């Protein structure tokens with residue numbers, strides 16, 4: 001029997017939009033107790049199953065765990081607001097794309113540990129990917145967070161922030177790219193006469209079934225291709241187009257590269273703000 005992990009009490013979600021909401025949804029469906037958790041978001045829009053407030057002043061006892069789920073551009077404002085509530089026991093898990101551990105540590109100098117997590121939206125249905133990285137979390141924090149994130153999907157600890165950024169670009173942003181691919185299949189199915197309703201399901205189930213085959217049989221993608229494509233058959237005719245000059249590989253590579261470049265820009269912006277803050281202190 002697997003035991004359901006417990007979150008530190010209290011756990012705060014600072015920001016709970018698309019990503020924070022997906023994590024709440026995943027944890028709720030995994031049966032994780034959120035009765036002592038608090039969501040803080042300016043709109044106060046209720047989040048099902050979690051007490052929701054609109055200001056930090058209303059959140060109550062100081063948090064043991066903070067899931068920081070605001071946009072990177074909000075970091076400085078939120079760090080200032082959070083400061084009075086933070087203790088030396090707090091662990092911050094930042095979901096902020098591109099904002100590196102050193103930039104976070106500069107803004108939260110006194111907390112116990114800072115962890116970066118790069119999740120993707122399918123955590124909501126517990127089929128997500130969550131890359132984890134920390135410079136200062138001890139073994140017990142690592143174990144506790146590994147246990148907390150495991151019910152949401154594949155949650156590896158990564159050795160450096162370059163690899164964390166790779167997870168962000170491939171799995172985080174990749175969810176949107178796969179959605180585009182499914183939609184392209186849907187459009188092609190419509191071009192060939194299927195109704196939108198049927199084409200949508202055919203495209204979705206094709207991708208879902210292929211991924212599921214890989215996940216359950218552990219077949220490589222090449223093996224799956226071999227099982228579908230007979231010599232000189234219809235699939236091969238299509239693959240001859242898709243594989244020509246490595247066009248698809250190149251398209252994906254430049255797509256990921258563009259996301260990674262933007263991640264580096266965000267990191268540089270956060271770093272510049274850190275340096276500006278430091279120079280004001282001198």
Ligand SMILES: NC(=O)c1ccc[n+]([C@@H]2O[C@H](COP(=O)([O-])OP(=O)(O)OC[C@H]3O[C@@H](n4cnc5c(N)ncnc54)[C@H](OP(=O)(O)O)[C@@H]3O)[C@@H](O)[C@H]2O)c1
Pocket residue numbers: 014015016017018019020021040041042043044045068069070071072074077078081095096097098118119120121172173
């Ligand atoms: N979306 C993804 O697929 C994804 C993947 C990986 C990482 N991330 C990271 O996750 C973070 C959140 O992204 P998102 O897509 O969830 O953004 P989002 O949907 O815009 O949510 C942002 C949240 O921040 C809240 N907020 C704004 N100002 C605040 C403040 N001063 N104090 C507390 N909360 C505040 C907003 O409150 P209201 O709801 O009241 O407006 C909202 O709940 C980003 O840093 C992003 O890099 C996202």
